[in-house]
Amino acid sequence: MIHLTVNGTDHALDIDPATPLLYALRDHLGLNGAKFGCGMGQCGACTVIVDNQPTFSCLTPVAALGQRAVRTIESLGTTDKPGRLQQAFIDQQAAQCGYCIAGMIMRAQSLLESNPHPTDAEILQHMEPNLCRCGTHMRILAAIRAASHAPTTSQAKPERKS
Amino acid sequence: MRHGARVVALGDCAVCHTAKGGKPYAGGLALATPFGTIYTTNITPDPDTGIGTWSLEAFTRAMRRGISRDGHQLYPAFPYVHYTRMSDNDIAAAYAFLMERDPVSAKAPDNALIFPLNFRPLVAFWNVLFLREGPEAPDVSRDATWNRGRELVNGLGHCAACHTPLNPIGGEQWNKAFHGGVVDGWEAPPLNALASPPNPWTKPQLMAYLRTGISSHHGAAAGPMLPVTQELGTVPQEDVDAIATYLLSLQKPQARDLAQSDPAGADKASIQRGAVLFSAACAACHGDKSPMQSLGERPSLATSTAVHAATPRNTVQMMLEGVPWQGEQALHYMPPFAHTLNDRQVADIANYLRATYTNQPPWKDVVQAAADIRKGDQSR
Numbered sequence: 445m446i447h448l449t450v451n452g453t454d455h456a457l458d459i460d461p462a463t464p465l466l467y468a469l470r471d472h473l474g475l476n477g478a479k480f481g482c483g484m485g486q487c488g489a490c491t492v493i494v495d496n497q498p499t500f501s502c503l504t505p506v507a508a509l510g511q512r513a514v515r516t517i518e519s520l521g522t523t524d525k526p527g528r529l530q531q532a533f534i535d536q537q538a539a540q541c542g543y544c545i546a547g548m549i550m551r552a553q554s555l556l557e558s559n560p561h562p563t564d565a566e567i568l569q570h571m572e573p574n575l576c577r578c579g580t581h582m583r584i585l586a587a588i589r590a591a592s593h594a595p596t597t598s599q600a601k602p603e604r605k606s
Numbered sequence: 607m608r609h610g611a612r613v614v615a616l617g618d619c620a621v622c623h624t625a626k627g628g629k630p631y632a633g634g635l636a637l638a639t640p641f642g643t644i645y646t647t648n649i650t651p652d653p654d655t656g657i658g659t660w661s662l663e664a665f666t667r668a669m670r671r672g673i674s675r676d677g678h679q680l681y682p683a684f685p686y687v688h689y690t691r692m693s694d695n696d697i698a699a700a701y702a703f704l705m706e707r708d709p710v711s712a713k714a715p716d717n718a719l720i721f722p723l724n725f726r727p728l729v730a731f732w733n734v735l736f737l738r739e740g741p742e743a744p745d746v747s748r749d750a751t752w753n754r755g756r757e758l759v760n761g762l763g764h765c766a767a768c769h770t771p772l773n774p775i776g777g778e779q780w781n782k783a784f785h786g787g788v789v790d791g792w793e794a795p796p797l798n799a800l801a802s803p804p805n806p807w808t809k810p811q812l813m814a815y816l817r818t819g820i821s822s823h824h825g826a827a828a829g830p831m832l833p834v835t836q837e838l839g840t841v842p843q844e845d846v847d848a849i850a851t852y853l854l855s856l857q858k859p860q861a862r863d864l865a866q867s868d869p870a871g872a873d874k875a876s877i878q879r880g881a882v883l884f885s886a887a888c889a890a891c892h893g894d895k896s897p898m899q900s901l902g903e904r905p906s907l908a909t910s911t912a913v914h915a916a917t918p919r920n921t922v923q924m925m926l927e928g929v930p931w932q933g934e935q936a937l938h939y940m941p942p943f944a945h946t947l948n949d950r951q952v953a954d955i956a957n958y959l960r961a962t963y964t965n966q967p968p969w970k971d972v973v974q975a976a977a978d979i980r981k982g983d984q985s986r
Contacts, residue, residue, distance in 0.1 A: 462885040483890050484898075485941035497945040504946050505886030507879075569627075572931065573941070 451519040461507035477517035477546040488574030491547035532591035540578030610703025632710035642719035652709035679729035691761030736777040755852025768794040792829035801857040822903035880958025949976040
């Protein structure tokens with residue numbers, strides 16, 4: 445039995461320990477925000493936050509997680525009530541096809557948690573592992589910049605609920 | 607000028623004299639040494655912070671004797687003990703090339719060295735022990751390619767600076783020349799065992815590796831060797847031919863038979879855990895049927911130098927740090943797993959690779975090695 449803590453909730457899953465975290469999230473927990481892009485840690489579409497670090501979930505074995513807390517984009521807000529960073533991406537229309545955006549937002553989220561007011565250079569360096577084939581990079585950058593100046597109250601880290 | 611560019615590339619000047627994200631040759635890169643941190647200097651022709659006021663004579667004295675223009679001793683992290691072997695012609699060409707760069711105003715941060723090594727005149731005593739000034743006379747029993755290779759390997763290329771172990775005061779151990787060393791947390795493998803089993807290098811393999819950073823039979827350059835191969839990709843093939851010729855002439859007679867695996871010493875539980883982790887974290891690229899294995903002559907783990915090495919250092923380091931994106935020069939890439947895998951998990955995968963892809967005896971204390979290597983990485 446594999447135990448996972450995802451978005452503050454504990455789950456026990458009867459799955460192969462060699463399952464990548466991404467498959468567990470999508471196929472077993474119904475969390476379809478993180479996307480399968482390349483499956484090789486080269487594109488970042490699968491990025492989630494594990495113990496406050498942005499992580500390629502496609503290359504993270506569930507057996508490797510132990511007690512570490514996983515957060516996905518679903519933890520940031522809902523369609524009705526998007527989180528601060530999600531709202532900034534909407535305001536800036538930062539999604540073109542949108543496939544990379546869940547990963548982009550989670551990588552950006554990890555940056556703003558450790559560095560609430562990053563410089564543009566810091567944003568660019570931090571976001572480098574995540575690719576966007578549509579070319580909305582300038583809008584993604586603008587959204588992160590806008591979110592870093594927005595009030596922080598709507599964007600508290602989720603409480604652990606289990 | 608073209609000759610100067612070739613000399614500067616062969617000497618890897620920009621590799622150390624450029625900070626991460628900084629202007630080329632403007633210095634400021636932190637070099638972690640056992641004696642503290644040294645910051646590389648600005649070698650652009652800026653008159654105030656670079657070498658703009660240096661004459662060729664002053665430049666030559668620095669290259670041959672490790673003495674700065676104002677007379678202070680340079681620290682031997684600057685490899686003048688090797689550059690001293692360069693020809694006058696090459697030194698003049700490097701000088702002319704550097705003086706044509708864009709001047710950049712950039713002052714290196716102050717060094718942070720332990721007492722008493724922060725007192726520069728002490729280096730004069732060190733030089734008595736370790737500096738043998740001037741070029742080596744050609745060996746007339748060898749051909750021109752070999753002699754050129756010796757000059758490039760021992761002089762300009764300063765290969766031994768990383769590939770020879772250092773003694774406690776930071777001098778190369780001449781009786782162990784090219785026995786391998788450790789730099790920036792990576793093992794610089796022995797260069798005198800290239801022809802040894804289980805997987806001897808051929809000259810074409812070595813040349814291809816040096817010029818492209820990847821060998822389909824041995825693995826990919828990573829850590830501090832990666833920029834060296836990028837520089838060697840810019841120089842004429844004849845230079846790399848000479849380097850490979852000389853290096854392959856240094857091979858020691860095989861001292862021992864092929865070590866055989868000792869299954870009794872293997873940690874079966876660890877190998878089993880490693881197999882599970884490998885199939886989720888590694889197999890997408892390194893599995894036998896993966897596209898990376900079937901396209902582009904990517905090296906198999908079964909011939910990997912790192913997996914066959916005497917210590918797990920480079921296998922562990924590769925998992926922790928990976929190979930960063932190289933921008934336009936992208937040849938190979940591997941994501942870092944330092945945040946994904948803990949020390950025991952890294953060790954489990956290392957043990958699995960060792961048992962699965964080699965006939966070598968298991969590594970010992972890999973968990974501790976992973977912890978130590980990770981700690982070293984974090985302090986850099």
